Amino acid sequence: MYSSIVQTLAVVASLAAYSVDATALRRSTKRLSQGTSWTLEAWGYDDKSKGYMIDIDLQTKSKDYVKSLANGGQYVVCYFSAGTAEDWRPDYLAMMEYASQNSRYPGEHWMDITRWSSFKHLIKARMEEAVEKGCHGIETDNTDAYEYGSTAVKGETKESLKPYQIAYLRWMADTAHDLGLEIALKNTVDLIPDLIDHMDYAINESCAKFSANSYCSNYEAFVKQDKAVFGVEYNTNGDCKDAQAEGIMRKYKNSNGNQWVNC
Template sequence: MRFLTAITAACAMLAAGLGAASPAAASPASSAAPSTAASSAAASRADLPAPVACPGCWRPALNTSWQWQLSTVPAEPFLDVVMYDIDGFNATAATVRRLHETKAGRKVVCYLSAGSYEDWRPDAGAFPASVLGKPLDGWEGERWLDIRRYDGELGQIMRARLDMCKAKGFDAVEFDNVDGYTNDSGFQLTADDQLRYNAWLANEAHQRGLSAGLKNDIPQIPRLLPYFDWALNEQCWQYKECTTAQNGDYGYDQFVRAGKAVFTVEYKLATSQFCSKSNAQNFNSLKKRLELDAYRVACR
């Protein structure tokens, strides 16, 4: 999971106004993006495919209790929450089934990294060297992917991962690292490249009856909102980039206005610094540790 800082977002906004971006300042978790990558979604001219309808997909209510637990597999007794977001590879079909069985109406989200290579995953050997970019700063064993190659082997890998989520009984997918265009990926990724890839991911999920969550990538919310069913963000209150009022023309309040749930997490802020603001925006917010273990403090 990567963090889009306020500095990066500000550079994206500046790029939209000037028509040519300056190099973005480095965030705590990633290096500066190439100048072309900082353009905002508002300035994009990407031709995107039509959103794939998914009438049977789960769409979380605006007020949805949840747990985000990636570093460990949840064990019984489970929390009394409506949504569990867990690692798609580490969780077994039996765990997903028990999460469903132990609370009526509970939904389970399949966490996948769609924008980075992880050398510990069982399908790591399937990635061709040509799609592997620079390491993710601070995350050992991960490298950025050339997301422009989704019409080839990279797309085949991601489709296989989505098939795995479906086969294990998951209800939805959280796509991580889908903002590589704002980072020093080793490729000249543009905002349009990211829009096309993210829209493709959401459509592929919908074709399998899986709900799709947009992870971070805040500047592209206006263009991607029709494709995604809900959103998840890290540290937007810390970096003052949660709302349209803070950013200028994009924010998670746009999801809420569309009737789509927003889930946010803060790692460093005290709950007194963000919970009341989150509740006022109708966000579902948690205080978590960076390792995303079982610890959680819910704002509501």
């Protein structure tokens, strides 16, 4: 009987070691470095480019679709909202138990990030879905609730929400890494100093639009670590000299267009 117990423990230890090794291998085989090309499919506009990284919606795309992309040599980033409950998602009712107030978009409600540790199991479930489908990385959107203060969580301010936002994002990064996923920092440029060592790449919307505040220059921290920075602008004439200088792989959409165009 003793011998049987020893053999069982040895098998368990072997499986555990294999799991750790497999996770490390998964994260080390493909990386998103500066200058990585990309295709943006997740946000509702056409993108006819064929980039190395492709950003898709986690919950509306099948495992077979993800596999086809990976087999074609692409690095697959799977998008989901980590900061809002969306009424078209399958786990909407579960998310709404922890929601606070209406978001700025129809059908969305801000999550109460002061309670992030209570709904983290729902976010982890989404990450596990990403792993099961074969995604290489994730894009966790709407992680800027702190910027909206009481508009996002009643009775709170930007400063009171900031520590919750940082803790939540660090937990997401650690959990993603434990699962063998890479993770993007989405927007939240003023949190870069707190999160640069936790995040693997960055995705930004409209930093050039707010260039008076030097938003784009905040990504220098990612550039110095050779981490990819992806960006989009919704209204531009396609002048991308600033993006190239700042290490941002940018796409833009003309104001009346329905297609992403590479800079």
